[in-house]
Amino acid sequence: MIEKLICIACPMGCHLEVDVEDDYRVEGNQCNRGVLYAKKELTNPTRIVTSTVVIKGGIYRRLPVKTNGEVSKKLIFKVMEEINKVEVSSPIKCGDVIIKNVLNTNIDVVASRSM
Numbered sequence: 001m002i003e004k005l006i007c008i009a010c011p012m013g014c015h016l017e018v019d020v021e022d023d024y025r026v027e028g029n030q031c032n033r034g035v036l037y038a039k040k041e042l043t044n045p046t047r048i049v050t051s052t053v054v055i056k057g058g059i060y061r062r063l064p065v066k067t068n069g070e071v072s073k074k075l076i077f078k079v080m081e082e083i084n085k086v087e088v089s090s091p092i093k094c095g096d097v098i099i100k101n102v103l104n105t106n107i108d109v110v111a112s113r114s115m
């Protein structure tokens, strides 16, 4: 079975064709990162999660946050639920940990700006 993907590992956006039954053999990639991306995307896709949390005393009402690593796509909605429970107070510095080890992933949710 051939899967078609667009590599997002760099702005080139190579159009990949992946033969799943042939050990994820990849064509259309211009470098090896495309091979690594294709296999990961088809076996255990992961993403950085970005969102906002409520902040008290800031210049805006919500603070941008993101995970400091990629989490499994299967966990994205659960991570969002955890983020939605949080309320912080100013001052917050960019990089401050907002949720430590979210859902036992060894990944933190951190502030992506100071406020």
Ligand code: SF4
Pocket: 007, 008, 009, 010, 011, 012, 013, 014, 028, 029, 030, 031, 032, 033, 034, 035, 037
């Ligand atoms: S295969 Fe390589 S060159 Fe092509 S988009 Fe992916 S990282 Fe960029």
